[in-house]
Amino acid sequence: MVATSCFADRLSKHLPLSDAEKTALSRLEENPRKVKRGAMIQRVNEPVTELFVLREGRVMSFVILPDGSRQILRVYFPGDFIGSASTIYNKAPESLVAISDSVICPFDKHALRRLLEEYPRVAALLFLLSNNERVAMTDRLASLGRTSAKARVASFMLDMLDRLRLTDDDITDSFDLKLTQEEIGDAIGLTSVHVNRMIRQMEQEGLISRSNGRIRLLDMARLEEIGHYTNRHKHMDLDWLPAMS
Amino acid sequence: MVATSCFADRLSKHLPLSDAEKTALSRLEENPRKVKRGAMIQRVNEPVTELFVLREGRVMSFVILPDGSRQILRVYFPGDFIGSASTIYNKAPESLVAISDSVICPFDKHALRRLLEEYPRVAALLFLLSNNERVAMTDRLASLGRTSAKARVASFMLDMLDRLRLTDDDITDSFDLKLTQEEIGDAIGLTSVHVNRMIRQMEQEGLISRSNGRIRLLDMARLEEIGHYTNRHKHMDLDWLPAMS
DNA sequence: CGAACACTTGATAAAAGTCAAACGACGTGG
């Protein structure tokens, strides 16, 4: 029996891992820490040497612009690897805050270095997942740059659903948003007022329904069309990675 | 004497490389290919197994949305590593087109796999540079999501200048744009008409000057302020990477 | 020389932002 690890579980959805690899990954999660909703995990421009695996809850990364407006860069879910920016920068380029009560597992960046040295296959896998994040980011870029407010809301919701489904097989067409409309707006470049109008409109059109914070996507096909959405988690192909040793 | 390689040169600006590593990297560039301005290098949704190192010229990646509008995802410069998306997807998530006459060095993704297996330090370095790209992308995200048209133009130009300076030490405050105003607009989520108005305004205010396609940044401090720009290439710290073996 | 292409400019329209106010839920302290 090998130690359990949220992160190893996640990675092995893509690629079978050896016991040694699983054990090595589980060592990253040796120091779980609870954080309350709203707690600041990392502050922009402050020195950082730690990375995190998110075990439970929800965390966001964001920056605040000089005029006070906020851009949420990414919302993280359980099993996600957070703070890879600290591998290149001594000072955090972005802040991290818990959106809901969460459990994070901090580890030193030197632990990551040792892992990459000793397990090249894990290194390659992390490289690939980092590329996957890059593609997710380009999708958001196209969304912000070239699509309407309604399209952005639609694709944002589809993306959340698909990412939650990665780790939770029970989820089919509904999920807890756990984000205020202002937070949604800050993620997709809109004001909370306008997000509200769009959500409301989509509800009236029968695209979604809501009941205390829980969102149900009623017509996914049409939502995908409206949001120009493509699921980037399906169709991944990691076959070319080194075979298990 | 070790074979020269555009890519190795670029990487060694961050980290001294061993001769073996340089040789291995240079093998990625064994098949240089010339492409003309406008040539399609990769078409979205078509099967891909190749990656590229860009040796000369300029290449862009982009997607076309169903309504016909285009979002340019990234502009690549000499020394850049292109198409890492093909490491995870069999079908290209984005198109690649040469913006100016260029020289690209295609190599098979299996060659990359072997490299990652044999040179863990190079693998770690690629992982880091991929994180660097991710941060660059988040900056653009904040730019598109939360800043004005003028700010976007300003930060776009500063970013181009800083990236060109990475490989060309001669550049100080001016560079050849080699992009139409429509292309700039497609990169930062504006129409060509509005890009024109902003550039024109910035010229009148003495922030920039132009002479046949060449842009000179006259007041960088103020441009940085207007664009909320931070240079992400300075201040990188790769000290924690495995020592040279 | 002419066609294609990029740039420029003006008039008008649409999308999203701002401001303001009211409502409801929720939690906390008196």
Add this chain to the structure above:
DNA sequence: CCACGTCGTTTGACTTTTATCAAGTGTTCG
């Protein structure tokens, strides 16, 4: 246990920003 304050949502009136449409001006290249 209720009153009150805080926070998030909802709605309306109005403003600003940016897009759209259209036409004219170079410039380059075959």
